[in-house]
Amino acid sequence: MQNSSHNEKNGEKEESFFSHLIELRSRLIHAVVAVLGVFAILCIYPGTGAIYDFIAQPMIQTLPDGNKMIATGVITPFLVPLKVTLLFSFVLALPYVLYQAWAFIAPGLYQHEKRLAIPLVVSSTLLFIVGMAFCYFIVFHTVFHFISMVSPQSINFAPDIEAYLSFVMTMFIAFGITFEVPIVVLVLVSTGMMTLEKLKAARGYVIVGAFVIAAIVTPPDVLSQLLLAIPLCLLYELGLLVARFIKPGNAVTEETDR
Template identity: 50%
Template sequence: MSEQKPDLDPEMPLVSHLAELRTRLLRCVAAVFLIFAGLFYFTQKIYTLVSLPLRQYLPEGATMIATDVASPFLTPFKLTLVVALFLAMPVILHQVWGFIAPGLYRHEKRIAVPLLVSSVVLFYGGMAFAYFLVFPLIFHFFASVTPEGVSMMTDISSYLDFVMTLFFAFGVAFEIPVAVVLLIWIGVVDVAYLRKIRPYVIIGCFVVGMVLTPPDVFSQTLLAVPMWLLFEVGVFFGGMVRRRREAEEADESRSQPPAPLP
C-alpha cells in the first residue's frame, strides 16, 4: 500500500501553480532589491572590505587600479548586488520551500527543513572560511612570488571576478554534508560504501585543495582537511537519517492491516 499524503493541499490547476510560482519569484526579487537598496549607499565600503585581504599584502606605495572607465562605479555596484543576493538566500529558500512543500510526504518534510537550513549555514560558513583563512594565504603567496621589477597592482574588476569564483567554490564545497545526507537518504549510496571509498575521498579532497589554493602544502591542507571532515559529518548524519527512515517504514508496514484474502 502506498503512503498517503494527508497534509497535501487540494490539487491545483496548472494556471494556479504558475500564478503561485510567479508570486514567489516576485517575492524573491523584491527581497534582493530591498536589501540592495539598503546597501547601495555602502557600495564603496563593501568593496573596500572585500578587497582588504589583498590590499594588506600589496607592496608599500602600491594600490589597486581600474583599467576601465566605468569600473570604479560598476565593480562595487556588481559586488553589492551579489552581496544582496547572498543575504537574501534565506528568503529565497523559504519561498522555494513554500512552493514545493505541499508535494512532499510528512517524513520528507521533516528531513527537508533541516537540510535547507544547514545548506544556508554551510554556504555562509564556506564563504567566511575563504575570506578569513584562505584569502590571506593566497594573496600573501602571490605577493611573495612577484618577480623583481614588477609592481603588483591588481585591477579591481579582475579581483572581484577572482574572489567571487572562490567564494562560490568554497560555499559549494562546504555543502558536502548536505549532498552526502541526500545521497544516503534517497538510497543512491549507503554508509558502508562511503566508508569503503574513504581513501579515494581523501585523495579527492587534496586534489580539490591543490586546484583551488596556491601550490603549497599548508594552504592545500587547510582546504582538504575541512572537506574531509565535512564528508565524515555527512556520513554520520546520513547513517542516522537512513536508520530512522528504515525504522519508520518498518513501523508503518507493521501497522498496515493485512490484505484481504481473495
C-alpha cells in the same frame, strides 16, 4: 461520456500545470524583490564603496605600502562595487530565497520529508556562509600573502579590481559549495539513495575527486589547492559521522506509513 471524462481530466491537468507556473512565478518574484530590497538598503548604507573595500581588504593588506588596486575600464570603478553589493545582497537574502523554494515544493512532499526540509534549509544556509567566511578570513589571507612573498621585486603588483572580483566570486562559490558536503551525505543516507557503507567505501574516490576539483577551481598553487581539498575531505568525514545517527529513507517511510 468517455470523451467528456477524458477532456475533464486533461482540463484539470492543464489547470494544475498553470497554477504551478503561477505559484512558481510568485515565489520567484518574492525572492527577487527580497534580494533587490536588501541591495537597495546596502547601496544607501554602508554604500557600495565600503562593501567593496571590505571584500578587497585581504588583498590590500598584502600589497606594498602605497600600492592600490587598479581599474582599467572607464565605468569599472562604478560597476564592480555594484556587483559586489549585489552578491552580498543575495547572501543576506539567501534564507528567504531558500524558504520560497521550500514553500513551492513543500505541498508535494511526504510528512517525513517536510520535517527534514526545514533543518536542511537552515543548515545549508549556515554552512554556505561559513564556507564563504572560511574563504575570506583564512584562504584569502594565506594565498595573497604567499603570492606577495613569491612575487619578484621587479614587478609592481597592483591587481585589477574586475579580475579580483571574478577570482573572489569563484572562490566564494567553490568554498560555499564545499561546505555543503555534509548536507549532501546526510540527504543521500536519509533518502536511502546511498547506504553509509557505500559512502565509506567511496572515501578513496572522494579524496581524489577533492584534489581534482581543487586543482580546477583554485589558482595553480599547492597551498590554495590544499586549503580547498583538505576541508572537503574533512567535511565528508563529518557527514559520515553524523549520518550514523540518521535512519535510512526506507525505514523512515515505513514508520510514517504505520
